[in-house]
C-alpha cells in the first residue's frame with residue numbers, strides 16, 4: 001500500500017488524476033471503476049480539465065460505478081447515474097455504451113447484480129478502482145459487518161444513512177432504503193485501487209483502515225490485503241495516523 005499525503009484537497013485530487021491519466025495514456029481502453037459522493041469531485045474536475053486542455057481522451061475507456069439506489073430512475077437528481085452524468089460524463093468524450101452504473105430500476109435486481117459482475121469480467125476486470133470511505137469505514141455501500149468476500153448485491157441501508165440522505169429528498173417515504181453495491185470481493189479484484197479521503201471527519205476511518213486490524217467492522221481495512229493500493233489523503237484525513245510521517 002502506498003500512502004500519499006497531500007497538503008490540500010486540490011493537491012490530492014490532482015495526484016489521483018495524474019495517476020488515472022497516466023494509466024489511460026498507457027492503456028486507452030482502460031476499465032475504470034468510479035465512485036460518487038463529495039470526495040472524488042476534485043478528481044473528476046481535474047480529469048475534465050485534462051480532457052479539455054490536454055486532449056486526454058475517454059473515447060475507449062469503459063467505466064463501472066460502485067453503486068446505485070434501488071427505486072430511483074436515472075433521471076432522478078439524487079440517482080448516482082445523474083450524479084455521474086452531471087459531474088463527469090457530460091463533460092468528456094466517453095462513449096455512452098461503455099458507461100456502467102447499476103440500474104436501480106432493474107425488474108430483477110438479483111439477476112441484474114449477476115449481470116453486472118459478468119460485464120466486469122467480460123471487459124477483462126477493473127484496471128483502476130476509485131474509492132471513497134465513509135466516516136464509519138464503509139466502502140461503496142458495504143457497511144460495517146459486510147462480508148469481506150461479498151459480490152455485487154442488494155444492501156439495506158443503515159438507519160443512519162437513510163436519515164443522512166433525507167435532506168436530499170422531499171419526504172422520508174421518498175428516501176431509498178436499499179441499494180445495489182459492488183461487493184468487497186468485487187472491489188478487491190480491481191488491479192489497482194485508489195482510496196481518497198479528505199477532511200478531519202475521515203481521520204479516524206483512515207486510521208482504522210490503515211493502522212487498525214483488518215476486520216469486517218471496518219470494510220475499508222481490506223485494502224491492507226490489496227496488492228496495489230494507493231491511499232491518497234489530505235493532511236486533515238492523515239492527522240490520526242501514528243506510524244506514518246506526515247510532515
Ligand code: F6R
Pocket residue numbers: 034035036037038039040066067131132133134138139140141
Ligand atoms: C459512493 C460510495 C460511498 C462514498 C462514501 C464517502 O459511490 O461508494 O462509499 O465513497 O460514502 O462519501 P463522501 O465522498 O461524500 O464523503
